[in-house]
Amino acid sequence: MDLGLTRRNIGRLVLLTWAVILAWLARREFSKGDSTPVSERTARLAPGAAYFAVYAGARQIGQLNLAVDTLVEGVRITELLVFDLPRGDTTHQLVQSTEYHLSRSLRLRGFTRTVLGIGPQERLEGTVGADSILSLRDIEAPGLVAGQTRRRLDPDAVLPAMIPFRAAFGGNLRVGASLALPLVELESGVPRRVTVRVTAESTFVLPDS
Numbered sequence: 001m002d003l004g005l006t007r008r009n010i011g012r013l014v015l016l017t018w019a020v021i022l023a024w025l026a027r028r029e030f031s032k033g034d035s036t037p038v039s040e041r042t043a044r045l046a047p048g049a050a051y052f053a054v055y056a057g058a059r060q061i062g063q064l065n066l067a068v069d070t071l072v073e074g075v076r077i078t079e080l081l082v083f084d085l086p087r088g089d090t091t092h093q094l095v096q097s098t099e100y101h102l103s104r105s106l107r108l109r110g111f112t113r114t115v116l117g118i119g120p121q122e123r124l125e126g127t128v129g130a131d132s133i134l135s136l137r138d139i140e141a142p143g144l145v146a147g148q149t150r151r152r153l154d155p156d157a158v159l160p161a162m163i164p165f166r167a168a169f170g171g172n173l174r175v176g177a178s179l180a181l182p183l184v185e186l187e188s189g190v191p192r193r194v195t196v197r198v199t200a201e202s203t204f205v206l207p208d209s
Helices: 007-031 035-044 160-169
Strands: 046-056 059-070 074-087 091-103 108-116 121-126 131-142 142-150 177-184 191-197
Touching: 074 160, 091 160, 160 177, 160 191
Parallel strands: none
Antiparallel strands: 046 059, 059 074, 074 091, 091 108, 108 121, 121 131, 131 142, 177 191
């Protein structure tokens, strides 16, 4: 068989290269799945921060700070929840800080939750592997691991802070739309189905001095 650079062999090489490129394009298109529209929409997600007051009746007892950062490999959501709890004649502060790491298609990759203010500091770390296995580590003091566990997750599983982003960038943010998601209950380990319904839209603009 002649393997030299003849016109026939060059033509065969061009056809083979063309077939390989077509096969690669087809594989890429079919492997995108349902997450492709979401990842394309999240390209429009801009970094930002929001601040909320927590009230018990007419009294403010805390605040919630929510920040969103866009990274090269995905999205990071940071929650800071601060409570001023009555304790005798004074107040005692309880702080819970949670950081979520999501992919561009808004799938959970990992999180870290830290609670301090009452008793020893508690830290819960979770990472999601490629096989949709959630690995949890409960750390009660610096360097002391109180417990570890592994749980299988639904690929679409969410934590509470992820729900608004899934609704907004999943194409469901319109009045009357609904979205069902498996919500992870970290305390019990039992997932439950939650349904989000979009009822109305309201916008508040407040001047910032």
